[in-house]
Amino acid sequence: MRWRAKGLARAHRLLRAVLVNRLVFTPVTRPPELPAPKGPGRKPRLIYELTGEGSLSKLFEGLISASLMVAPTGFEPVFSVRHALS
Numbered sequence: 001m002r003w004r005a006k007g008l009a010r011a012h013r014l015l016r017a018v019l020v021n022r023l024v025f026t027p028v029t030r031p032p033e034l035p036a037p038k039g040p041g042r043k044p045r046l047i048y049e050l051t052g053e054g055s056l057s058k059l060f061e062g063l064i065s066a067s068l069m070v071a072p073t074g075f076e077p078v079f080s081v082r083h084a085l086s
Contacts (some may be wrong), residue, residue, distance in 0.1 A: 017059055023052040 025048045037044055 016053045018056065020053040020055050023050060025050055 011079055018085050027046050028049045032049070
């Protein structure tokens with residue numbers, strides 16, 4: 001049971017980092033191609049549409065530093081053009 005609590009806590013942290021606003025659950029009509037619930041007396045379950053906005057920026061926050069980046073070869077002159085053509 002303890003592993004479930006850890007997994008749930010991690011899932012909550014991930015959702016908090018990714019979600020911009022709240023998730024909205026909207027009940028929708030059951031699609032006709034969806035099979036009916038099995039078993040005697042089983043009521044059809046509601047189907048929900050889930051909408052929301054997310055961003056991955058908080059997941060990468062602090063991982064990339066501009067001071068650690070260098071320009072790849074080709075974006076700065078490695079040697080002068082005069083020496084290359086002479």
